[in-house]
Amino acid sequence: MSQAAPETAQPIAFKAEIRQLLDILIHSLYSERDIFLRELISNASDALNRLRFEMLTNREVHDPEAELAIHITADKDNKTITISDTGIGMTAEELETNLGTIAQSGAREFIKAAQENTANLSDIIGQFGVGFYSAFMVAQSITVTSRSYRPEAQAARWYSEGDETFTVTPADKPERGTTIEIKLKDDAAEFADEWRLREIIRKHSDYVAFPIYLGEDKEQINRQTALWRQPVRAVKDEEYDEFFKHLTLDPQPPLARAHIVTDAPIQLYALLYIPASNERGILSLRKEDGLKLYSRNVLIQEYNKDLLPEYFRFVQGVVDSEDIPLNVSREMVQASPVMSRIKSILTGRVHNMIRSLAEDKDNPEKYVRFWENFGVFVKEGIATDMGGREKLYPYLRFRTTRFPDQWSSLNDYLGRMKPGQKKIYYILGDDQRSLVRSPHLDYFRTHGYEVILFDETIDSFMLLGLQKYEGFELQNVAAPDLELPQPDGDKAEKEADAMPDEQFAALVARFKKQLGERVTDVRPTDRLHGSIARLVDPEGTLGQEMQRVYKLMEKDYQTPAKVLELNPKHPTLAALGALDEDDPLSAAVIEQIYDSALLIEGLHPDPAGMIPRIEQLMAAALER
Ligand code: ADP
Ligand code: MG
Numbered sequence: 001m002s003q004a005a006p007e008t009a010q011p012i013a014f015k016a017e018i019r020q021l022l023d024i025l026i027h028s029l030y031s032e033r034d035i036f037l038r039e040l041i042s043n044a045s046d047a048l049n050r051l052r053f054e055m056l057t058n059r060e061v062h063d064p065e066a067e068l069a070i071h072i073t074a075d076k077d078n079k080t081i082t083i084s085d086t087g088i089g090m091t092a093e094e095l096e097t098n099l100g101t102i103a104q105s106g107a108r109e110f111i112k113a114a115q116e117n118t119a120n121l122s123d124i125i126g127q128f129g130v131g132f133y134s135a136f137m138v139a140q141s142i143t144v145t146s147r148s149y150r151p152e153a154q155a156a157r158w159y160s161e162g163d164e165t166f167t168v169t170p171a172d173k174p175e176r177g178t179t180i181e182i183k184l185k186d187d188a189a190e191f192a193d194e195w196r197l198r199e200i201i202r203k204h205s206d207y208v209a210f211p212i213y214l215g216e217d218k219e220q221i222n223r224q225t226a227l228w229r230q231p232v233r234a235v236k237d238e239e240y241d242e243f244f245k246h247l248t249l250d251p252q253p254p255l256a257r258a259h260i261v262t263d264a265p266i267q268l269y270a271l272l273y274i275p276a277s278n279e280r281g282i283l284s285l286r287k288e289d290g291l292k293l294y295s296r297n298v299l300i301q302e303y304n305k306d307l308l309p310e311y312f313r314f315v316q317g318v319v320d321s322e323d324i325p326l327n328v329s330r331e332m333v334q335a336s337p338v339m340s341r342i343k344s345i346l347t348g349r350v351h352n353m354i355r356s357l358a359e360d361k362d363n364p365e366k367y368v369r370f371w372e373n374f375g376v377f378v379k380e381g382i383a384t385d386m387g388g389r390e391k392l393y394p395y396l397r398f399r400t401t402r403f404p405d406q407w408s409s410l411n412d413y414l415g416r417m418k419p420g421q422k423k424i425y426y427i428l429g430d431d432q433r434s435l436v437r438s439p440h441l442d443y444f445r446t447h448g449y450e451v452i453l454f455d456e457t458i459d460s461f462m463l464l465g466l467q468k469y470e471g472f473e474l475q476n477v478a479a480p481d482l483e484l485p486q487p488d489g490d491k492a493e494k495e496a497d498a499m500p501d502e503q504f505a506a507l508v509a510r511f512k513k514q515l516g517e518r519v520t521d522v523r524p525t526d527r528l529h530g531s532i533a534r535l536v537d538p539e540g541t542l543g544q545e546m547q548r549v550y551k552l553m554e555k556d557y558q559t560p561a562k563v564l565e566l567n568p569k570h571p572t573l574a575a576l577g578a579l580d581e582d583d584p585l586s587a588a589v590i591e592q593i594y595d596s597a598l599l600i601e602g603l604h605p606d607p608a609g610m611i612p613r614i615e616q617l618m619a620a621a622l623e624r
Contacts, residue, residue: 009167017103036134038204040083044070045208047087049299061149063176070212074192079184086177089148092156096168136162138188145171146178228271232259244273249285252276256353272317278373289313294320307343311381312350371397383461402450410469423475426452430602439531440478446529460548480536498568507577514590521563528567535562535597
């Protein structure tokens, strides 16, 4: 019953983006064209789901007795395939807008990715949900005949050859739903073979929740299993991984999973996964964060964001409970005791997954992988979750001055503390390489205290929420009022004698005169060993963590002026003190000491501006 475009139909132009999309799809040499069937089946399944929702919410529907199913037939001789569903259907107006004039956001993203990535077009097509139009990779022409579920609606027919236009005309179709008939291109004749179709359905659509019948004898092809409703022991590892792949199209198997089946006090099925990578990107089937939420076999929400704390949004999966109300809104989730029970069960299971990864001594690389991909979410949780942050502390990993190349935990750090050490020391900055050179570390290096290196943007936020661990306070080594641990005595390196007080006072005066209001004070310190100077906050200013948070939140935030502390035992300062005050080198050296201190704090506004002075100092050095 192939339909040619009726002579009388008025052609309607596809929207520009769709024309572009069609052009790419029709002319691509993509070899895995079989994904078109996945897309059409997924549309049919969406349509069936929406119908079921209408029926549940007691709206009147046309043809209420029709089985909710998908039928696929093929005709080898005529090179055609049809895909029919008894779903929600479309009216003439809906055919026109849904299949021609509204460009989905996905289409635009796809075109963009295709234009940026012409060499690898095939990767992109396979990973994108390119939707209905992907059928034009195999179709010479497509006819869509549809009858909406609305009792008063008329059937209509959409037809296109994938060029600039399509038509919509009245049609005769008494049954509810949509039938898509594809006239295959000659080079796509393989898809008119039922054997081939069976293979494709098994590969891509096995978990579709409605029966997919193939051929005249209506053999059901998909297993139609809601995997999450199976007893835990009945599901094999491969099946879990395969389901994850169907859900996300992520080619990498997940790092961890949790299958939850409970009956009392709440009836709940759920399947949760931690993916192997944080890069969902535009290539995934999942377009947003969130869990797929089902109730009574109906998909209620594609992306539910309220059943886990926000910082666990990297978790993928499905949640299904008869106890969930059909209209879930944010307010509902917060108000409903059922939802908060479910949330607490799911959250507990995510914690279990993370903990098992961390404790898996046979596969330590898995936790490293978890941490490198999702550590930032853990830190976000520590920063934001007042009630739940303590559970996250043990997941934290970081580099330290003693082990700059490997991840340590807070427990590792505690285990390595020196006898009598009372605090957990850390330093905060922009990158590990400058952190390890920081003058704030001098004392700790000399006396063998390990210091944690926090160099991520989010760390300053996190530290506002992580002030104590197992009774040990966390202490920033750059804090001006820091009480130092008592030195051992034996380890302190031999150092030059301090400058005589008078000479040093004169030098401080020179620094103050030269630097003016750029510093609030210049003073000696006994904290430095090997470094010439450092910058610290004046007493009473905001801590460094808060300053960094402000700097991130307000573009114009000015870091308050600092105190420059000098090392009276440093030979460079002794030599500077001996230099005549009017010697131009004196001013240059003072400026350079200040600039170097700014640089190491990550506060220098214009590092390249130092070059002329460095050249001046080089010239002076070479003259001698
Ligand atoms: P998407 O499924 O991502 O929305 P598609 O290009 O696959 O994009 O489909 C476009 C739209 O056409 C769908 O959103 C839906 O409104 C409509 N549609 C497609 N196939 C069907 C169908 N079998 N039954 C009802 N509506 C459909
Ligand atoms: Mg679709």
